[in-house]
Amino acid sequence: MQSRIGPSAGKPSATTIEPSPIALREWSELGLALPNLDTMRAYRLKRVIAEIGRRDIAAILCFDPINIRYITDCTNMQLWVAHNPCRAVLVSASGRVILWDFEGCAHLSADLPLVGETRSGGGAPVFSYGEQAGTAAARFAAEVAEVLLEVGGRDGRLAIDRADPAVIFAFQNCGIELVEGQQAMERAREIKSADEIAAIRCAIAACDASVAEMRTAFHPGISEVELWSHLHAGNIKRGGEWIETRLLTSGPRTNPWYQECSGRIIEPGDLVAFDTDLIGAFGYCVDYSRTWLAGEARASDHQRRLHEIALAHVRHNAALIVPGASYAEITQQSYRLPEEFRARRYSVLAHSVGMADECPAIRYPEDSDETDPQGIVEPGMVFAVEAFVGSEHGGEGVKHEDMFLVTETGNERLTHFPLDPALMA
Template sequence: MLRTEENSSPSSNASVFKDDRKQAYLNPEGADRPLTSPIPASTLDAARRYRLGRLRTKMKEWDCSALLLYDPVNIRYAFDCSNMSIWTMHNPSRYALILADGPAIMFEFEGSEHVNDGLPGIDEVRTSKSFLFFTAGNLVETRMKAWADEIADILKSHGGNRRIGVDRLEPAPAHELQSRGFTLLDGQELAERARSIKSPEEIELMRWTIRVCEAGMARMYEVSEPGRTEREIWAELHFENARSGGEWLETKLLTAGPRTNPWYQECSDYVIKRGEMISFDTDMIGPYGYCADLSRSWTCGHVVMNAKQRDLYWAAREQIEHNLSIIRPGMSFGEFNDKSWRIPEKYVPYRYTLAAHGTGMADEWPGILLHPDYDAEFAGAIEEGMVLNIESLIAEDGSESIKLETQALVTSKGAERLDTFPWEEI
């Protein structure tokens, strides 16, 4: 249970700090063991078929004969293949080409073609043609032309129009395709709109990623003792994610005490003191490539919050609960903004600019800004099957920051929370 002021004397015994509600999120087989996914292969295969089908449906809606993907998150969504995802985010050297009425081709990093074995959505694997300056040097232009020729030959051989969706392409290769008569469309918008509606199988996969994330959060909770550094606590989430089949953390947002305000400072070697607030945002890409984007705040040593911490925490909880309660399918973004929780003036200068955002294999569209920042021209509607994260960051001049966030599925009845890791009892 949470410690009280009366029994909050210093101790080196980690078990003193445990909250049984949170300890329950550790692996029941023992905290020294990774979590093992119970997801059957049939669920994963159904999710794969659905995702590729969503992309092809959007392609037809856009009158788009092909989709060229370089973003590793979009490639994972389309084919469920991953290879050096972080490296290829800044070294675009593997790509996918999906034809609306033709094959789906994966162009894989040389020597890695075998990583795609057995993936049902891929009709053909080819070795990618890279024109990175890193490896091409003065041969960039020659290699780029060979790349564009191959893409053009494939598209011409399968007919269709000359409209291609492209998610990420620098000016020079884009020009090469355009000079061959192709019109380029915004493939990132196409992909994110496709990704925004989840199938039941995707939700099952996402629930498992959240389960792993919450086990990591329980580890963080257990070691949130005086004398620990921010990095030490943050490492527990990395550890659980890595050993249980996850991918990476998108940010390093864990800070304590005075370093929580202003927000967006990255975790450091700051040594945390008893009673200081520890606030974090997981931004975790976990098993199956899905995102668990959860935020919590608690005190170091799990002592009772002081009056200021309680006030801030209650305001953050009020924002989360109110904004969850108003979500309905069919609600426009403007209506959500109009009905959303109004942040008190004293907290406005320290606000988090997002009230809600979509989540899938990463943070995604729609990103609905908090009401002081909301643009009335921002169009769209909340739809059943979306997963939305509801955010709160509450702080004032000279205070610590409270960061809370929950992840919810939009159902016919409203928002259903997917995470269950307990809030603090105050």
Template sequence: MTAFHATAVDHKALRAYRLGRVREQLRRRDYGGILLYDPLNIRYATDTSNMQVWTLHNAVRYAFIPTEGPITLFDFHGCGHLSAAIEVVDEVRPATGWFYFGAGDEAPNRVQSWADELLDLINQHCGGNHRIAVDKLDPMGVWALEKRQVDIQDGQQVMEIAREIKSELELAAMRESLAACQEGMRRMRDALEPGITENKLWSILHQTNIELGGEWIETRLLTSGPRTNPWFQECGHRVIEKGDLVSFDTDLVGPNGYCSDISRTWLCGGGRPNEEQRRLYAVAREQIRFNIDLMRPGMSFKEFSEKSFKLPEEFLANRYSVVFHGVGLCDEYPGVVYAQDWDHAGYDGMIQEGMTLCVESLVGTEGGRECIKLEEQVLVTAAGAKQLSTYPFEEDWL
């Protein structure tokens, strides 16, 4: 097995592509620049990473990217050396943290210094354009920038649209993540025997991901037997028994920071699944196959929703939240819902060549013992959807 710490991906070229995508969206909207706090957006735009999970909830790291001009990364104290080899970052400065944990009652004062520093960069590098996109910002920061006549725009839209079309370099990075993820799945399958706990089985995927250069896992979605229904329970200390179904969703951020989002359902203890397990599995497998075959560039989200696989009535109450969603550095735009949910949760758009998507299925009766969870990661090509995930289904159950 390859150790993905030494990646084969050309990260310099990858950075140029991704930064170009961001700036293309800024120009299209006539924005002077973008302020990024979301660590996944910072990663996409600059390819820099520092304590990703911790900085998701501690606002100590941000980046300012002018539409035309030098990029300034504001990093946690003592961390400037982490970006020394990243050519797209022109300057690293210590971040000014004004969230309450870091600033306490001094937050109202520190946010003024923070805003003054940003305004100075905007005045220097944005050509008089004070229309600045921001992805995530607490109210005090919004008020401080607005007081300085900064016209705040929606940066999350900018970044989601920038991230939706993947280059060949991104696909190479994603395939390395998928290879690590699927190696972890193989090790989990080898370890699945009666008597193992859900937590211990799930830990194997984490261990493999870290060993092979991956980063973190977003959820804890592995359950067994009666804990598979209803879905979205997290793995726990339950001992998995012979004859139990084990369903899981990887949600894994692997090598290169790319997400591998695959779901499978297995049977513990060998032998044949019972008739009900096989019946549920056949419906889920057919839903995945049908929806992958349906997918074409140029199809609207609404058209896909209307034409997608029709779950039998008995499974609708337990249907998943989406029929497919985008995937890149994590779950991304778009998210396309079932036709039944369109009026209150749907939004339209277009399936495009170069999108990477995850096609979902969750099948189980309301109040039933078990659910089947399946999911495939695909690339949209001119000819339709091409599978990126390759871990086999339980074809002998069908």
């Protein structure tokens, strides 16, 4: 169930990052529905418990801050803990949830009813323990072993998404059988509920408003990094969280792709390409790309051709992402870039999106091999469909990308930020 903007729209945690009044006002003006946070959280935990049962494991232990957010909806210094893994959450097959948080942070989850217990001392980051990390890891592993005994799974397998080597060694020394857990979490996160879709729509609307502010600031003479800063500011002031990359480039720096934004001054007639790659409202990712022409000059035929190919590429590949299609079929039937653009094609033609970029990543035929993810497109999945078009012989490039929700009968494009009319053929 969803509700309109108002006090009945679900109770945010008193300490979890939440949408700002700016975002709430904008969403109200757009008539967007807020997610019901109680039902969204319950759905996500149910998905994780189902994966635990399906894989015949006693419990799953997660250190990845995205997975911790998915399970508990509790945030805490998300980027910092990504490289200082001091937080962990354990979910047992019976649904018991224990969160190990940073010392003195139990209050962050106090009003989240699905977190049954909060402790401290999770993991063994070298930042905290230095050369004594092995001792701390042994203590943590013994504590987890006691929990497994309490939930009746001491002799069962423990899935783990990622951890410092000291923690892995400590679990092995305790005799705990470890299995890979990130696959279970990615599978749990694949199918979005109606509330998650509502959250994603809100996140996209907030991103659109932020991109519009960046567009207003866009003019020849501004630097790449200054232009990019407007997206950061817009995301944060609306209650978004962070931006995963710095992918905004101009002119000759647009090709090849994957150059991060610099102090280069944007010149009249330059193409400027960017990828939002942000973690926005409610912790959901917004991932779309646009390319703009700087100044009032008419776009060249080459610039318009690049843009036209990128649009055709995304439209064609998006049409393949429908219920029942296999990832392999999408790869086989995907758009074939003209030869001069294939060498610098994007890394994947599509990937799932949720609280971050997610599995599966669907590959181009040129990159397909025995390591391709296997699976079938299902309703409730959300995909970003991507294109980069830049010649291996040099010159500028165009980045274009949109997000699509898989429905029962096809798909719905979720991202609608306007294209630059100067580049339309």
